[in-house]
Amino acid sequence: MSQVDNLIPDHIKSSLSEAEVDSDGEINMDRVPFAKNTIRMDLKQIDKSLKAMSAQQNKENKRNMMESDENQNRTCTPVNETEHPGQPLTPTANLKVLFNAMSPELRNRDEQKAQYSDEDNNVSLSQDYEFETIIEVPITAEAENKFGPSRKEKSLGLLCQRFLTMYPEYPEKGEKIEICLDEVASELQVERRRIYDIVNVLESVEIVSRVAKNRYAWHGKRNLGTTLAKLKALGDSERFGEQIQKLKDFEFNRELEEQFGRSDPRLKANGVDADFSIFGESSLFNQALRKDKSLGIMSQKFLMLFLVSKPKTVNLDLSAKLLIGDANIDRTENAKFKTKIRRLYDIANILTSLNLIKKVHVTEIRGRKPAFKYIGPDIDVPGTDVQLTCCSDGCHRPSTRHSILDCIQNNRVAKIIDAYKESTPRSSSSSEGEGDDKVRFSRHSSFETLCAVASVETNKLNSSAPNSPVKGDKASDNKGALSDSEAKLPTRGFVRRRPGLKVDDLSSVEKTADAIIIKTRPQPVKPAMKQPTIIPLTKEQIDAVLRSLKVPVPVKKNQLTDATTQSSPPVDDQMVMNEGYEGVTEVKEEQQVEMKELNEKTPVVMSNTPERIGPKRPAPTGDSIPLEKRVKLTFASPSSLGDDKSPVPMNPEAVLRCKKTADVVKPSPQRALHLTPEFSNPKVSLVPGGDASNMETEERSQGKKIEIVISESGSKLVSPVRRSVQEVVQLSNAQTILIQSPISTSATKSPTVVHLGSQPTTILQLPVQQGQQQRLGQMATTTITLPQGMQLLQNGQHLMQLPISLNSSVPNSPRVITYTFSSPQSSHPTSFTNAQLLSNQNSNKGVGNLSTLIRPVASKATASPQAGSYNAAPSLGNQSPIYLRNSSGGFVPISSVAVNVPKVIVASSNHSHGDLSSSVLITGDTS
DNA sequence: CTCTCCCGCCATTCA
DNA sequence: TGAATGGCGGGAGAG
Numbered sequence: 001m002s003q004v005d006n007l008i009p010d011h012i013k014s015s016l017s018e019a020e021v022d023s024d025g026e027i028n029m030d031r032v033p034f035a036k037n038t039i040r041m042d043l044k045q046i047d048k049s050l051k052a053m054s055a056q057q058n059k060e061n062k063r064n065m066m067e068s069d070e071n072q073n074r075t076c077t078p079v080n081e082t083e084h085p086g087q088p089l090t091p092t093a094n095l096k097v098l099f100n101a102m103s104p105e106l107r108n109r110d111e112q113k114a115q116y117s118d119e120d121n122n123v124s125l126s127q128d129y130e131f132e133t134i135i136e137v138p139i140t141a142e143a144e145n146k147f148g149p150s151r152k153e154k155s156l157g158l159l160c161q162r163f164l165t166m167y168p169e170y171p172e173k174g175e176k177i178e179i180c181l182d183e184v185a186s187e188l189q190v191e192r193r194r195i196y197d198i199v200n201v202l203e204s205v206e207i208v209s210r211v212a213k214n215r216y217a218w219h220g221k222r223n224l225g226t227t228l229a230k231l232k233a234l235g236d237s238e239r240f241g242e243q244i245q246k247l248k249d250f251e252f253n254r255e256l257e258e259q260f261g262r263s264d265p266r267l268k269a270n271g272v273d274a275d276f277s278i279f280g281e282s283s284l285f286n287q288a289l290r291k292d293k294s295l296g297i298m299s300q301k302f303l304m305l306f307l308v309s310k311p312k313t314v315n316l317d318l319s320a321k322l323l324i325g326d327a328n329i330d331r332t333e334n335a336k337f338k339t340k341i342r343r344l345y346d347i348a349n350i351l352t353s354l355n356l357i358k359k360v361h362v363t364e365i366r367g368r369k370p371a372f373k374y375i376g377p378d379i380d381v382p383g384t385d386v387q388l389t390c391c392s393d394g395c396h397r398p399s400t401r402h403s404i405l406d407c408i409q410n411n412r413v414a415k416i417i418d419a420y421k422e423s424t425p426r427s428s429s430s431s432e433g434e435g436d437d438k439v440r441f442s443r444h445s446s447f448e449t450l451c452a453v454a455s456v457e458t459n460k461l462n463s464s465a466p467n468s469p470v471k472g473d474k475a476s477d478n479k480g481a482l483s484d485s486e487a488k489l490p491t492r493g494f495v496r497r498r499p500g501l502k503v504d505d506l507s508s509v510e511k512t513a514d515a516i517i518i519k520t521r522p523q524p525v526k527p528a529m530k531q532p533t534i535i536p537l538t539k540e541q542i543d544a545v546l547r548s549l550k551v552p553v554p555v556k557k558n559q560l561t562d563a564t565t566q567s568s569p570p571v572d573d574q575m576v577m578n579e580g581y582e583g584v585t586e587v588k589e590e591q592q593v594e595m596k597e598l599n600e601k602t603p604v605v606m607s608n609t610p611e612r613i614g615p616k617r618p619a620p621t622g623d624s625i626p627l628e629k630r631v632k633l634t635f636a637s638p639s640s641l642g643d644d645k646s647p648v649p650m651n652p653e654a655v656l657r658c659k660k661t662a663d664v665v666k667p668s669p670q671r672a673l674h675l676t677p678e679f680s681n682p683k684v685s686l687v688p689g690g691d692a693s694n695m696e697t698e699e700r701s702q703g704k705k706i707e708i709v710i711s712e713s714g715s716k717l718v719s720p721v722r723r724s725v726q727e728v729v730q731l732s733n734a735q736t737i738l739i740q741s742p743i744s745t746s747a748t749k750s751p752t753v754v755h756l757g758s759q760p761t762t763i764l765q766l767p768v769q770q771g772q773q774q775r776l777g778q779m780a781t782t783t784i785t786l787p788q789g790m791q792l793l794q795n796g797q798h799l800m801q802l803p804i805s806l807n808s809s810v811p812n813s814p815r816v817i818t819y820t821f822s823s824p825q826s827s828h829p830t831s832f833t834n835a836q837l838l839s840n841q842n843s844n845k846g847v848g849n850l851s852t853l854i855r856p857v858a859s860k861a862t863a864s865p866q867a868g869s870y871n872a873a874p875s876l877g878n879q880s881p882i883y884l885r886n887s888s889g890g891f892v893p894i895s896s897v898a899v900n901v902p903k904v905i906v907a908s909s910n911h912s913h914g915d916l917s918s919s920v921l922i923t924g925d926t927s
Numbered sequence: 928c929t930c931t932c933c934c935g936c937c938a939t940t941c942a
Numbered sequence: 943t944g945a946a947t948g949g950c951g952g953g954a955g956a957g
Contacts, residue, residue, distance in 0.1 A: 151955050154933065181946095193935070196948055213942070213946065293949065339950060345932055370930080 154190075157349035160198045162188055164353065167218045177218035179208060197295060201350040204296035204403060205303070228307060229379045231300055235308035240322075244309050247318060250327055296403060298323060299347045303374075306357065312374035315362060316344045348372050 152158070163184065171177055181199065185192045199216060202208045206223040208216040235241065305319055306312045320340040321327050329337050351357045356376035362369050 151931090151933065156932075191935080192946085193948075194933085196946090200948080295948075335951075341930095342932065342951075343949085345930090349932080 155349060156194065156197060156346055157353040159188060159190060159194055160201075160350045160353040163195075163198055163202075167220065169220050170222055171218065171220045178211065179216040179218050181214045181216070197346055198350055200294065200296040201299045201347055202354075204299040205354070205356070206403075207354070225377050225379060228303065228376060231304045232307035232379055235304040240304060241308035241310070244305060244314070244318070244322065247322060247327055251318065293343075295343060295347060298343055299351065300403060302344060302347050303351070303356065306372070306374035306376075307379070309374075313360060313362060313371050315369050315371035316341055316348070317369075319344055 166184070166187065167177055167179070168175075179199075181192060181195050185195045188195070199208060199210075203210060203216070206219060206227045207221060208218055211217045301323055302319055305314045305322060320337055321329060323344075324336060324340055348357060348359070352359065352372075354376075356374065357372040358375050360371050360373045362371040
């Protein structure tokens with residue numbers, strides 16, 4: 001140490017804090033970062049470097065001061081810092097030189113000392129920001145790293161934070177704040193290049209918007225909620241959630257193979273191992289153009305991934321793959337991947353500083369992985385300050401190279417706008433925004449078009465009235481064929497209606513061009529039962545958002561029912577309307593029936609009343625119906641039938657409601673059909689803290705929700721004629737039944753009755769295909785997922801308890817697991833072993849969410865011949881099979897059982913996902 | 928070693 | 943045409 005000590009000039013020594021100088025005057029090099037490795041150099045060299053640096057720094061400071069005065073309002077080109085080779089001009093460059101000369105810490109201290117000795121304290125902050133920071137940092141072990149412009153201190157996130165502190169988070173209405181990039185760069189003492197990075201991301205969330213060269217308008221976070229909502233709507237419309245889920249399945253399966261040597265056949269059968277070119281098909285994820293690689297657009301896509309994911313956690317690898325559009329990209333070799341990761345780090349750091357995301361660690365099969373979790377405003381809950389306007393400040397802003405929300409340069413948006421213009425002659429009356437706050441920033445040459453678009457959007461918002469021409473046209477077209485206007489719509493989907501769809505027990509029916517809403521009796525929404533799954537936007541808002549983006553949305557006849565149709569994950573289906581939204585208040589109270597159209601490409605009506613649908617629905621001829629459809633229905637429970645508070649008259653018809661997003665020309669990317677969405681569905685709605693009695697009450701008082709998913713298999717491995725139905729029946733806030741039954745359209749005639757809880761009678765009727773699946777080569781399975789404790793009929797007489805004993809080690813050793821359950825009425829315990837980790841994609845926040853599915857593998861399959869291709873069956877031994885009873889009095893034997901174990905895959909640092917809820921998956925023969 | 932991500936070259940876009 | 947932007951990847955700090 002003494003040797004090193006001798007190399008340190010006295011003036012540097014004196015600048016060291018006491019913390020680094022021992023009582024005997026000897027420098028404690030252990031507390032001087034980098035000193036050990038860098039301080040061995042000639043004193044003359046050090047002094048020379050210091051002098052050069054000091055002189056240069058002073059020169060730089062003077063220049064900056066002059067420029068600062070000069071550039072108050074001018075747009076200027078940054079000084080070319082490379083004009084002086086060998087003579088770095090910027091502090092950063094100086095420091096780089098210094099780093100080679102001596103410890104940066106020592107150098108900084110020397111600088112600080114010189115700075116503060118030569119100048120008074122009136123030096124502008126911009127001149128000595130770093131120094132000031134350094135001076136005031138207490139010298140602690142943690143703070144040591146902050147001495148000097150360490151790498152962390154120069155991080156983009158920190159820089160962004162400093163940027164944000166320069167302007168009000170929520171500026172007053174009408175307050176116009178302009179940003180000069182030069183000033184900011186000067187203020188923050190960074191290169192312009194870094195400012196561009198920050199501004200681009202801020203622009204992507206509409207915190208700023210560009211108004212002219214070198215000038216931006218500051219909006220703060222006033223538009224943040226709206227922007228996020230738009231991103232979510234766009235992501236939903238593009239069904240990115242499904243894609244993400246598919247990719248997660250794919251990744252999970254691959255890891256499964258790597259770790260355990262086998263993948264899940266069902267996932268494979270559902271196409272999870274299909275190539276992921278679909279990620280590149282979407283224009284939103286098309287990286288072909290330079291502008292599509294913009295940091296801002298990338299930021300929006302990145303945010304979108306969070307907004308549509310369940311849970312809102314994604315890792316960079318997954319994001320990069322999605323953004324690149326190649327799931328098989330080599331993450332270690334591929335330069336493209338590395339670059340993408342770099343950019344995502346940049347974005348993530350900025351978004352982190354915006355408190356939109358935070359870094360977490362996710363434990364997966366292969367271990368702990370870093371990831372980011374969305375922590376921004378929850379746009380899934382009511383109360384979100386989402387305005388009807390494109391932007392909350394009334395400024396129709398999204399017109400930039402760096403926004404996928406750009407409705408000017410986005411062709412699809414433009415086409416939609418044109419279509420609306422053609423079909424809707426209207427005078428542009430603007431009601432958006434606050435009249436006194438319509439600040440429009442004109443940067444784009446197509447500003448006029450921008451205004452036109454804004455007007456169109458406004459009209460669209462206003463056109464929610466029943467007499468909208470567009471609506472009328474669309475609504476009148478209910479013959480199953482595409483109307484001209486529909487065909488013109490540049491949408492990804494198209495409407496395929498089923499005329500005359502009827503559903504029993506409907507309290508109201510809504511028919512629109514692309515949607516059918518089936519309403520049943522209203523059921524009172526108990527405050528305590530408010531679901532965590534709330535869609536914050538009204539239908540009008542969603543429509544407006546979708547229209548402003550690129551997704552044609554149905555024009556509703558009755559807006560009272562529209563708020564329920566936002567495409568969103570099943571979790572969010574519990575729609576509790578926000579009272580703050582006028583015109584939808586009634587809906588709020590009676591969200592009895594929800595038809596959720598999850599697949600925008602295939603708006604096909606599905607009903608659980610086969611006898612009515614069947615005749616009007618042509619028998620499936622395989623490829624005759626290239627549609628995927630999901631319809632979610634909620635049926636009022638008998639006890640609630642008398643409480644009809646619905647203002648909507650009963651109407652025994654169903655309304656097809658589906659977004660017309662299918663691309664008529666381009667075949668829709670095939671979608672995997674799997675249980676994932678349902679399993680992950682927080683719609684299970686386990687209310688934390690809710691007790692059993694409450695659930696029981698709810699079970700009786702509330703209606704059941706049935707989600708029917710009819711989809712053409714997205715897998716290349718299965719027959720194209722295969723069709724499946726998934727039904728999720730929410731029996732209460734705590735119980736969900738999921739039945740997956742490949743059916744033909746005429747096969748939904750034999751509902752299965754599931755006996756639940758204390759309900760003595762029928763609770764659920766599920767269409768079960770009979771005798772069709774084998775002929776059609778379909779997977780003959782009926783899958784029911786029951787939460788822990790749910791009871792099933794056994795032999796049509798007994799309720800069978802299915803207690804699941806979970807071992808905490810299960811998640812870590814999924815290969816060999818034995819589960820045993822028994823019926824209280826039966827002395828025959830049933831067990832199965834050799835369960836297989838099936839899926840990890842369903843980790844959701846909240847109690848009862850499922851992330852990992854364990855199901856038995858085929859080794860002990862005892863499936864009956866009717867079990868078809870399904871290869872999983874429990875070892876039921878010699879005991880009597882467990883049956884599900886169908887409505888016709890027959891019984892459907894259960895052929896397999898699986899268990900949903902607690903979510904273990906995703907574990908944030910606070911372990912908020914470590915619930916031990918579980919459920920049972922029962923597979924039965926459908927014949 | 929991998930993970931992060933700063934840095935600035937230089938291509939592209941803009942005015 | 944020069945200035946304004948910003949894509950990109952080398953390479954180094956951090957862990």
